[in-house]
Structures are given as structure tokens and as C-alpha cells.
Amino acid sequence: MRQRENRNIFIFLLLWSSLVIMLFLHTSGRVDIPLLHFPQAKGNLMMIEEGYKHYNLVGLREKVYAIPQGSSFIHPRRIEKMKEIGIFVAHSAQEVKRMIDAETENIEPKNIEPKLIEEGYKHYNLVGLREKVYAVPQGKPFIHTRRIEEMKKDGIFVAHSAQEAKRMIDAETENIEPKLILKEENFQGHNLYSFGRLIYAVPAMDPALGPYWEQVVGENLKEAKRFIMQKETLVK
């Protein structure tokens, strides 16, 4: 009996000591034990607006919740319960207010803020909005409330992922034939032309382009103008 008890105690101490050693190893960083990584809740509830049509607007991380006054905040993972209470979830205060106004979560288009995914990929900005990715030529504004057909007319590609958008850009830039387009006239005696991806400055007095083809002045209008001004300063 006594022997069995001693054996049990020995096993227990062995277990406990193993646990201590395991914690030492994990803390040292030599061995990383995934079992010991516990999730950690983050973020703070923030009151955005109180009493908007009898709803309180509360922000938590990237979302905004409209809670009927008198109800308490429900854990965001309890989606069914939130619906039962009539809590609306949105990505902005404006969007959630529209939901309150419409008395439904199913509003279209949902006013979700566009998110810049990548800047300057072959002179396009990749913008994410809901489930779509838009490749917008740099310098052009992205007005996400416009119809997709209108966007396409403006040279905006619409894809379902960043990869797809890039493939569309690649295909477009490989096939494109550069055209000479007059961008600005008579800027300090120069006309500014775009040709392909570059901007060229041509003295307004001399329409012959030849000698100036070598003067690559910039990748965009601003840069081209800066070069012109620098050149003028040097001459003076």
C-alpha cells in the first residue's frame, strides 16, 4: 500500500517537474510549444454616438455596432443572438446609420471604405472594396459609388483578387501601343506630352520633337515640371 502511494507520488512529482522543464524550455525560446500560445483579446469598446434613433453606436476594432438602447453589447461571435436583439454591424458609422434608417442590414451598396492594397503597380493603384479589387490608373480618382461600366471606361480594371488585377494590368501594358498625348500647354515655354508611361517636355516654340526625345523629364507631370524649373534655373 505504502509502496504504491510512494510510486504515485513519484509519478506526480515527475509530471510536475516535466511541466516545469517544459515551461523553462518554452520561455527560453529554444523550443516553441504551440500548445502554450493562448489567444489574447484586444481592442476597446468606444462609444461613437449615443441615441441615434434610439440606437447607440459602438466601435470595436474595425467594426461599428448599432445597439438598441436598453440592450447590452453582445459578443460579436454570437451572430444569431445579435440578429435576435436587432444589433446592426457595419464597417462605418455612416453605413450603420443607413442600416438603422432602412431598418435592415441588407442595404446596397454597403458603404465600405475602399482600402489601398498596393500602390504604383505598373502605374496602377490596387484598391480593395468588399469582395472586389480595382486597378486604378495613378492620378485618377477612385469614386467607388460609380457604376462598374463607367469605371471601365475610365481605364479601371475590376477583378476578384489582387493577382487577377495584376494579370489584367500586365496584359494591358504589354499590348498597349503608346500614343502621344498633349497633357499641358506652354508650361514655362514647354508643352508636356505623355508617351507611354513617361512625360516629355517639348519647347512650345519648336514643335520638332527630335532633339528632345533624349530628354526624359519625368514619370509624371509634377516631376517633369520640376525638371523644367531646375533646367531654367541652371540656364539663368
Next chain:
Amino acid sequence: MVMDRQEIWVALYLALTVSILLLVKVFLYDQCYLFDTNDDVNHTFVNLKAAQDILRQGALPSINLYNNFGTPLLGDALTFPFAIQSITYWFLPDHLAMTANRVVISFLTIIFLFLFLRQFLSQLSALVCSLIVFFSPGQFWNMAHHHYQMALLFLCFILYVQSRNLSFNRATYLLLLWIAYSCFFLSVSIQPVLLAIPFLLLFLPFKDGFRAARASVLNFIALLSAGIATWPHTAVFFESIAGSTRAQWTPYSGILSTTREQLLALILPPGEWMHYGINGHFSIVTYFSIAFLVFAAVGILSLTRKAQADSSLLRLIILLGVVPAVGGFILQFYGDKIPFVRSVDSTRVWWFSNVFFVLALGRLLDSSWKGVFPWFFQCLIGMSALVIAYIYFMMPQLIPEFGGMNLLHRAVVLGTVISLLVIVLSSCARVVPRVQSSTCDITSSNTERDVGSAVGKGLIISVLLLAQVPTLVLVMGLNIKSCDKGNHYFAHSQEATFQPQSLLKTMKPGYRMASEEPPVGGHDLKAVFGGVLGSNARAIVASGELREILNRHNLVKLDDTYFFSPPWNTEKLSRLGIRYLLLRQQSSELETQGWEVIASEEHLGQRLFLYENSSKASLTHLLQDEKPVFLKSYELVPNGIKIQLPELDSIGTLVVSFFYRDSWHAWVDGKKAIPAMNALGMMQIPIKPGDRAVLFQYQGLKAWNFLIYLLFSVVILLITYFAPRLRRGR
């Protein structure tokens, strides 16, 4: 109960491994020690330094002049200069003292927990239960701190002495308890002491009933007389806290607002699954684990059986374990209407109730499961196992909050379910040979060894050990695999003092600074290490009245307490004696008012700028034509300040920038003067030509206060000891 040598060695080994575990980062990382950069450094270290400096000069430490225009020291709930654990600070640097304290106290706590529990449980169960009580989240989190770390140790020690009352003669028993209670009152924050007293008073009556009447009465007298002996110390706390900024503070309410969240928090640490980040101990203190709760409940069930009946143990478990635990839960989450209760963390009662609650667990491990449970208990346990299993497998629908549950928690839940099933099977096993028409059809084992129970108990112990892991990892910050980012268990030794040191050295001792940062940053408080006085409030007993005054003058920003912040009003800051301002960015506002950056340095990726007031404001100034003339000839003395006045040609007012309290007294050339409060809450006295030396002294407690109460206490002890002899003599 006599323990053999092997038992003692086993307990020592367990205690040693716990102490070593606490030192994990001290072993692994250079210059890493066991202390917290908030409560420990900003409060304990700085106030103990102030107190011990005064004690070295032969006075009682009444006030810390270096913080917040003077804050009471003895009444402060975090300092405890006469605590047992304060002794190490006399000999060791603060960070080493705290490290040593935590290690030694943990070691002793495990030993006395074991000794106490061993009286009711087998050796193995006592070992397991000692670990569970020690690592219960609330206790373990708070044992880091100076003012809490002795709480469980004293409780266990006193309970152990009480339960061994027959081993001691009357005088030894009484004296031992009196010393223990006195040290308890002088070493532990008043709230845990108040929470522990019912346990200490009721343990003997509940355990032995009237048989322990004599020991219970002696225990009560020891408690009472120790309370009287230390009353001056306790009374100052009540006096100070009444007007404190924290009196109406309710930091602990509303964290888990729904009953569902409160109940779920018992099963999984809320810091893992709540929808918002929870700071501090409430991220975990409510965590008991499903294993603990279920096994303890089964343990209680097993005790209700006649065969296993142990009414006194059951009484202890129910009345000192379950009832206070439930009471603490209710008060914590539903007691916000009750004054005082709403300002405290009622879950602290669990530090003590767990000592009794865990007896149920131990009893489950100790009892033979064969035939213990009647069929309806078996059904109940079996049903519980099935319900837990059902909830576990239906978790996404039933408890979506636990969506990201860690694998270890899953193992604990499944382990609990399997253990419950093993309990049922083991319990059934005995029934078959005796009763042919049993409800169970399990083949019985007639061997002496009950394999089912052995396996089941091994599984329960493993599950319970696993259930402690989240507490260990989260409380000690073991996932932070360095010491660079301090948590409240570990920090680099340099964080124990003012950083960067060069800025502290730039400031002249005896002058005052303020930092534009919440007091948790602690520069104001740690300035004491360079003899510089700080301004921001941090103490539990920080005056609410001063906060109101400074806030009314738009000088401070309020948080838990308050700190100085823009808009900067140089004239008022000067009158408050603030010569230096420490900022995290340059301020053109200050520069236009004549302040100058005198030093700047980066610390932990943050650049700090030290500004100096062009008026070179000091702690005391003369007002003769409303324009302050700052005096440099003063000296800080224990609990006061001595000022040498210049030759005066007219009457005026002497202002000393310490907050006015009734305990401040003043003498001009030995003659008593009556200080008054000025518009900024500071003290002032009228002065006239010919006045030379002024002394302001804070007269809080006096030594004779202690002596009178001590004497009274000793008289009670003597009467208690001699009264029965006198009666017998008559």
C-alpha cells in the same frame, strides 16, 4: 498527524520547484528579476525608501515628502514599512529584495499549505491541492505584490497553528497566534486581512464544534489583542482612505457585464475570449477551469454518502469553501450598489476560500470510488459528462465566444469528460458482484487493486495540472520570451529606478519635478532615488481634495488619480514649487513661457525632454508683494522641512509647497504657528521681520500611540493567560 522524513522531503521538493519556476526568467535572461514596474517600483520601492530613510534617522515614517506634495506613509495600503517582507529592503537593492521575497514566500506558502491540507488529505492529494491553491489565478497574480504576497502564507500558518492547538500549551498557543496575527496586520493590505478574518475565526468552530471551544476563544482573543496592538497603523489607513481619490473608484465593476460572461469566465480566462482586451488581473482571476469545478462538485457528492461521511470536512468545504466563493462571485458582479464593496475586488475572497474548496477535490482523489455513489449520483455524474461532451462538440453553436479555444483547454475539457466517465465506471464496478440486478453491466474486478480508480485519479491529476498551465503562462508572461517587455512578474533591473539616469542627475536634489505622463510611467515617483520631489498622484491614499483643487485650476489631467498636463500655467506651477517638467515631446508653449530644455535623452525608444522653469522655483517661497521670492535655504528633515528665512524688512507670508493636512504643524523660532491652506492647497504661515528659522513637521503617528495600544494588548494577553489560574486558585 506525524509526518515522516520522506514526506517532508517531498514537500520541500515541491516548494523548491515552485520557487525555481518563479525564477524562470531570472535564470534565462540577463539582469532580469522578479518585480513589477508599476505597483512594485512606483509605489513599494519608492515609499519604502522614503520610510526607511526616515526610520534611519530615528523617527516614525509618517509622510513621504517626495511624492505628490506629501502623501501619508503609514496609512498607505501598499507600503507597509513594518512588514516582515520589508526587512529584505534594508539589506538588498529593491529588485533583489523583491525577488528574494517572492521566492522565499512562495516556498513557505507551499510548505504551510501542504502542512495544513495534509491534516485532511493523503500526501499525494495534499501535494496536488497545494499547487492548485497556490496557482489559483487571483492568488498567484497578486502574490507578486508587496502588500499581498504574505496573505496566503499567514492564513495557512495561522490555520495550521490553530489545528495543532493540542500540541501547544496555552501560553505558547496564545503567543504564537498573537505574533502571527500582529505580523499579518502589519504585513498585508487591509482588504485581504478583513477577508481572511472570518476564515480564521470560523475554522476551529466549524472543524471541531464545541470541542474546540477553548482553542477558538484563545484564537479570538489573540486576534483581538493583535488587532488592538496594531490599531494605530490600521486606523491611519481608514483615516487616509476616507478622503482619498480612490474612495469612489470602481475599477473592478462592469468588466464582465452579463451573467453568461461571468459564468463562462469561470471556465476559460476571459482575457482569451472576451470581445475586448482586459487589462490586469481581471483577464484571468475568474478562471477556475471546468476540471476544478466539476471534480470539486463530485468530491462534495462523494462526501455526502454515509460510508464516506465526514461531517466536519463537509462543513468546512461548504461553509468556508463554497459559500464564500459564491458570495465573492455575487458581490463582485452584483454588489456595485453597496458602498465600499463596489470599490474593491471581491474575488480576493477566493484566495482563502480555495484552501477549503480544494478539500473537496482532495477528498475525491482520496476516496475509494467503488460503490461510493448510489445510482442516481452515478446518473448525475454520467449525465454531466455527456452534457459537457455535448456542449464541447456543439461549441460553435452553443458557446461561439469560445471559438478560438486553445488546444490545451480542449484537452482539459475532454480529460474532464473521460475522468467523469471513469468515475462512474469505477463506482459501478463494485456493485456487480454484490447485487446481481445492478444498474451497471460493467464486469467487476474482484482484485484488491482498483485499476479504474487508479487510472481515473491519474487522469484527474493530469487534467488538473494541465488546467494550471494557462495561469502560469499568462500571469508570468511566459510567452513573452524575453525580459525586455516587462510584465508584472519580471523586469530588467534598470527599470527598478528612474530612467534615464542622466536626466535624474541633471535635476538638483531638494527641488520638485512633474512629468506629463500617467503615474504608471512613474518618473515622478522614482525621482526620490535622486532626492528630487515628484508631483503626480499615484498613492491609494492620494488626497481627493488636492485633486479637486489642481483640477479646478486646470493644471492636471485625471485618470486613476491625476498627472500634470498642458495648458501649462508657469505662474501656478512655480507657486507649487515645480522647477522641472519632463515631457515626451518638445513644447513651444513652455518655451514661450521661458522654460528651457536642459537635457534630453532616449529611453526605450522614447525621447524625453527635461525642461527647467526660468524662475528656478523651489519648495518654499516668500510673498511680500504678491510676487513669490523663492528660497533656497531649506532642508528636508524626517516628516518635515526646516527653512532658514532671509532678513525681512516687512511682514509677509511663507508658503511651503506641501499639501495642507491637519497633521502638519509649524514653528517659527520655536514658537508654534498655525499653518493655513492657500488657493493651490499648499501651506502658508504669516511671518514678520526678525523671524529666522521655521520648521514644518507632519505629526502623524507617534511612538507612544503604538506603545499604549501595545501595552493594552499585552494586558489582555496576560489576563487571558492568568485568569483561569486565578479562578482555580480561588
